Amino acid sequence: MWRTLIVDDEQPAVKSIRKLFLKAGIPFEIIGEAENGEAGLQMIRELRPDVVVTDINMPVMDGVKLLQVAREEGFDCRFVMLTALSEFEYARQALVFGASDYILKLSLDLQGLKQTMGKVHAELERMVKMKKADKWFPEKQQTGPTDHVEMNKIIAYIEEHYSEDISLKSMSELIRMDASYISDLFKKKTGKTLTNYIQERRIQAGKMLLAETKLTISEIGQQVGFENDNYFIKIFKKWCGVTPNEFRKEPKNVL
Known part of the structure; x- marks a missing residue:
């Protein structure tokens, strides 16, 4: 109420x-x-x-x-x-x-x-x-994550489309720059590879859904862009040190 x-x-x-x-x-x-x-x-x-x-x-x-x-x-x-x-x-x-x-x-x-x-x-x-x-996403409050306009375009695109298929090639087409140049520049400006940046964003979204909803692990993995349950669990544990199910059971992670 x-x-x-x-x-x-x-x-x-x-x-x-x-x-x-x-x-x-x-x-x-x-x-x-x-x-x-x-x-x-x-x-x-x-x-x-x-x-x-x-x-x-x-x-x-x-x-x-x-x-x-x-x-x-x-x-x-x-x-x-x-x-x-x-x-x-x-x-x-x-x-x-x-x-x-x-x-x-x-x-x-x-x-x-x-x-x-x-x-x-x-x-x-x-x-x-x-x-x-x-x-869950305090970085969204920042208007300019880097000092490079084109890299910021990529970051903004990832924020809106992280659950979709995003590749170096598609980002190259988005900002019309050479893929290898984008790869080096993105890491220089963010401190992360494009793949790691996307994974981290997906995992953060997964953490929010685990804490805020009752969706199954499989449903959450699909919603944040992972092709199957096993891959979602593997990458989640890589970033968080625990499985999605273990994360969900921790009282501090639930509002």
Whole structure:
């Protein structure tokens, strides 16, 4: 369940939203309420909600300012703005600051809520996947792994296509350079041969799937680009010192 905070100074509106959330049967749990943006910000700091459903027009601090300050303080919770027709420009401004969507208060109904929160649910799931990827692949955060443009193109290609058949010849065709020259230059710039770089990337992906999913060893090997189970197990043990099954059984490797 996604933890949800409601920020609105109109109690009838809050009660209506609560009823709709219950009827909708969506994976969102309301964990608190605040009557203005200042109180809402304090609750964001304390409760760390996944979602904030906030009115735009409120005393003390309005919803757009709440969103802006929350972003400045580093909170990445999703925001859904509640607005009246006359506040439409404020709603558009909120989207600029990163709000997921807005809902017109006067036309809020069950179907509209389901549609909006369905979008938010998808965003939150993507965020979770990205955070997991950052844990296992911190090098993806680097914009330029080397100081050579063409080698960076190869690395970027491997990041996106590591599970496919990648060879020195195909990389030669990708950047239109001599294969032997690429082989020497790639090792010079990365400290690894192209084959070892690809293997390491596949093994890292395999480690993530072993820790984060219940896929079989065979399924994982195929997904990360190994032609058969035995070869996957052999290369995995070469890089990790343990078999995939042994790795999966270690508690420290599972979130």
